[in-house]
Amino acid sequence: MNAPADAAVQDRAIDRSNMKVSDEIAVELVGMNKWYGEFHVLKDINLTVNKGERIVICGPSGSGKSTLIRCINRLEEHQKGRIIVDGIELTSDLKKIDEIRREVGMVFQHFNLFPHLTILENCTLAPIWVRKVPKREAEQTAMHFLERVRIPEQANKYPGQLSGGQQQRVAIARALCMRPNVMLFDEPTSALDPEMIKEVLDTMIGLAEEGMTMLCVTHEMGFARQVANRVIFMDRGQIVEQNEPEEFFNNPRSDRTKLFLSQILGH
Amino acid sequence: MSGTHAHTVAFVADGKLPDLPPPPGASGAIGWIRENLFSGPLNTILTLASIAVVALALPGVLDWALFKSVWNASSLSECRSIIAESFGEGQGGACWAVIRERFDQLLYGFYPAELRWRPNVAFVLLIVAIAPILFDNVRALAVGAAAIVALKALAGAAGVVDGGVGGLFGATTVVLAAAGALAWFFGGGAHRRYWLMFSAAFPVIAYFLLWGGLGLEPVASSRFGGFLLTMIIGVTGIAASLPLGILLALGRQSKLIFIHAICVGFIEFIRGVPLITLLFVASTLLNYFMPPGTNFDLILRVLIMVTLFASAYMAEVIRGGLAALPKGQYEAADAMGLTYAQSMRLIVLPQALKISIPGIVNTFIGLFKDTTLVAVIGLLDPLGLTNPIRADSNWNGIVWELYGFIAFCFFLFCFGMSRYSMHLEGRLRAGERR
Numbered sequence: 014m015n016a017p018a019d020a021a022v023q024d025r026a027i028d029r030s031n032m033k034v035s036d037e038i039a040v041e042l043v044g045m046n047k048w049y050g051e052f053h054v055l056k057d058i059n060l061t062v063n064k065g066e067r068i069v070i071c072g073p074s075g076s077g078k079s080t081l082i083r084c085i086n087r088l089e090e091h092q093k094g095r096i097i098v099d100g101i102e103l104t105s106d107l108k109k110i111d112e113i114r115r116e117v118g119m120v121f122q123h124f125n126l127f128p129h130l131t132i133l134e135n136c137t138l139a140p141i142w143v144r145k146v147p148k149r150e151a152e153q154t155a156m157h158f159l160e161r162v163r164i165p166e167q168a169n170k171y172p173g174q175l176s177g178g179q180q181q182r183v184a185i186a187r188a189l190c191m192r193p194n195v196m197l198f199d200e201p202t203s204a205l206d207p208e209m210i211k212e213v214l215d216t217m218i219g220l221a222e223e224g225m226t227m228l229c230v231t232h233e234m235g236f237a238r239q240v241a242n243r244v245i246f247m248d249r250g251q252i253v254e255q256n257e258p259e260e261f262f263n264n265p266r267s268d269r270t271k272l273f274l275s276q277i278l279g280h
Numbered sequence: 281m282s283g284t285h286a287h288t289v290a291f292v293a294d295g296k297l298p299d300l301p302p303p304p305g306a307s308g309a310i311g312w313i314r315e316n317l318f319s320g321p322l323n324t325i326l327t328l329a330s331i332a333v334v335a336l337a338l339p340g341v342l343d344w345a346l347f348k349s350v351w352n353a354s355s356l357s358e359c360r361s362i363i364a365e366s367f368g369e370g371q372g373g374a375c376w377a378v379i380r381e382r383f384d385q386l387l388y389g390f391y392p393a394e395l396r397w398r399p400n401v402a403f404v405l406l407i408v409a410i411a412p413i414l415f416d417n418v419r420a421l422a423v424g425a426a427a428i429v430a431l432k433a434l435a436g437a438a439g440v441v442d443g444g445v446g447g448l449f450g451a452t453t454v455v456l457a458a459a460g461a462l463a464w465f466f467g468g469g470a471h472r473r474y475w476l477m478f479s480a481a482f483p484v485i486a487y488f489l490l491w492g493g494l495g496l497e498p499v500a501s502s503r504f505g506g507f508l509l510t511m512i513i514g515v516t517g518i519a520a521s522l523p524l525g526i527l528l529a530l531g532r533q534s535k536l537i538f539i540h541a542i543c544v545g546f547i548e549f550i551r552g553v554p555l556i557t558l559l560f561v562a563s564t565l566l567n568y569f570m571p572p573g574t575n576f577d578l579i580l581r582v583l584i585m586v587t588l589f590a591s592a593y594m595a596e597v598i599r600g601g602l603a604a605l606p607k608g609q610y611e612a613a614d615a616m617g618l619t620y621a622q623s624m625r626l627i628v629l630p631q632a633l634k635i636s637i638p639g640i641v642n643t644f645i646g647l648f649k650d651t652t653l654v655a656v657i658g659l660l661d662p663l664g665l666t667n668p669i670r671a672d673s674n675w676n677g678i679v680w681e682l683y684g685f686i687a688f689c690f691f692l693f694c695f696g697m698s699r700y701s702m703h704l705e706g707r708l709r710a711g712e713r714r
């Protein structure tokens with residue numbers, strides 16, 4: 014499962030010169046709780062993410078990983094505690110929500126490109142309508158990011174004409190076009206074939222090298238080892254353990270983490 | 281070949297196999313006929329039976345409708361005697377003379393004859409208003425207008441129609457020619473915006489043309505009738521029920537409990553009541569609720585009822601399209617910071633409406649045919665006109681020709697809508713899928 018990830022990482026040495034963690038706080042969760050009806054999905058989540066951090070969140074299925082990162086841009090509403098993004102506290106104030114969503118890019122497991130728009134239109138839509146960027150400028154930005162994810166030649170095709178890996182790279186470019194400060198990834202590679210996982214991970218590594226703040230739900234442990242500066246393990250709605258990747262993989266402290274790692278790494 | 285023996289396990293292809301044409305009989309016309317008409321015993325029997333039915337019925341129908349029909353007569357009995365004279369006693373033939381004599385009435389009802397150029401101009405403008413909505417550019421208008429004007433000139437020169445070439449300078453033809461010329465020079469996609477502006481203004485223009493005002497002689501609603509009335513109710517109902525249906529469908533999805541409840545209540549109520557009931561409410565009951573002395577136009581009341589009725593169905597069709605959209609589309613739009621209105625307009629509705637096209641057009645067609653129900657409350661749409669025509673002693677006893685003609689006209693409209701929706705689906709599909 015993690016073989017392609019390792020392959021991606023082995024292709025080139027990672028340039029760490031821009032991967033600096035600053036003192037400024039990008040995202041802060043304080044005593045955050047969420048319920049689905051009676052079901053307590055997220056329990057007392059405390060998490061501070063500084064600018065430039067690359068955080069990988071892992072854990073068994075149903076542990077609440079997706080719910081956690083979806084709370085950060087209010088795709089899900091939390092019921093207790095505080096979420097502060099870029100100094101803006103998430104409340105039910107729609108203005109604040111829109112403000113935060115502008116600063117936070119998200120990449121989904123199933124890409125969620127807009128099938129009725131071309132690749133270029135997918136990338137320029139939000140800048141034009143949300144950031145009010147002139148069309149010409151938005152297109153230039155979009156082409157810039159499409160070049161960065163290495164598919165500028167697909168700009169005028171429709172998403173249905175692209176492979177899964179290409180679609181996911183477009184989705185990343187689309188999020189970047191909004192010039193976000195934080196990027197959220199929810200299992201960006203788990204709907205992809207092995208050979209496409211590599212190209213998407215490569216793109217994400219490139220992003221990390223440029224110093225992007227990233228929260229990434231993934232089971233690509235090779236990626237976590239090489240890129241993350243912190244790995245968070247969740248189970249049953251709780252953050253069970255967090256540590257630097259080296260320590261996390263070599264010396265897991267909790268039994269649940271050990272069990273999870275032994276299952277996922279196949280030891 | 282490369283010696284692939286059954287027992288050889290290891291095998292490497294040593295070259296590319298050539299592309300061969302399919303064997304004869306697998307493609308082309310013969311292939312198609314064999315595949316679709318004679319693919320098995322059952323299919324063959326059905327094909328032969330169908331051919332037999334058509335062969336038996338067609339000559340009789342053609343005989344009646346065309347070969348033994350009468351176009352010039354002033355009464356049904358005259359028709360019958362002409363048929364008996366030319367084809368022998370006891371022969372049946374259609375008496376289209378009734379359509380010929382009552383054609384204007386079937387088109388306009390009792391709209392004053394000297395003012396009928398106004399509905400004609402309105403109809404031409406309707407086509408001009410619809411074209412940019414339906415198509416990317418309106419160049420086809422120029423071709424259509426040129427063809428019609430040319431035909432009219434020819435017919436005038438040949439003396440087939442009254443007025444000779446001078447008939448070319450009637451208001452309708454002039455408007456048609458002007459629209460055609462504009463479409464020729466400014467019909468490209470780049471100018472579509474301006475054509476759409478005209479579409480938006482069209483309802484107001486049409487209102488004044490049809491009902492008068494602004495210096496035009498007023499015409500009372502009671503004089504409207506025939507296909508003019510059908511078009512007014514049908515087109516207004518279609519144009520108004522789509523946006524209203526979209527709003528209702530979105531309202532039904534709303535998390536705001538009050539809006540949701542109102543929309544659900546409205547949709548369920550309207551769908552639970554027959555249209556005729558609503559029309560009776562429009563024609564009689566509504567007046568009790570109005571302050572005495574107000575004269576709320578009957579056609580307007582009917583328009584409102586028909587629109588409300590169709591919009592409830594439309595809302596449910598569109599709700600189906602909304603539900604068919606993957607949740608991820610809403611989430612992606614939200615995650616990018618689009619407002620609710622933006623995500624609906626740019627992301628959700630374009631896709632949901634596309635999915636709903638068959639259902640939407642189905643509702644349009646149903647609405648268009650339902651306009652005939654207004655005959656029940658005394659409006660003289662084509663069906664409503666059949667009664668006075670059949671009550672005329674000249675045409676007493678005529679049935680098939682009148683209803684057949686009306687049915688044929690309705691069929692043309694509905695079939696046209698159906699074909700357009702298929703065209704639209706194909707066009708939208710071509711863009712997105714591989």
Ligand SMILES: Nc1ncnc2c1ncn2[C@@H]1O[C@H](COP(=O)(O)OP(=O)(O)OP(=O)(O)O)[C@@H](O)[C@H]1O
Pocket residue numbers: 049052054072073074075076077078079080081
């Ligand atoms: N809309 C919802 N309503 C009710 N329960 C939900 C809803 N969405 C998720 N859940 C439940 O919340 C829990 C956490 O879901 P979540 O999707 O966050 O898990 P996850 O860690 O992302 O799992 P996976 O690895 O399978 O994606 C699960 O038990 C799930 O069944």
Ligand SMILES: [Mg+2]
Pocket residue numbers: 078079080199200
């Ligand atoms: Mg998940």
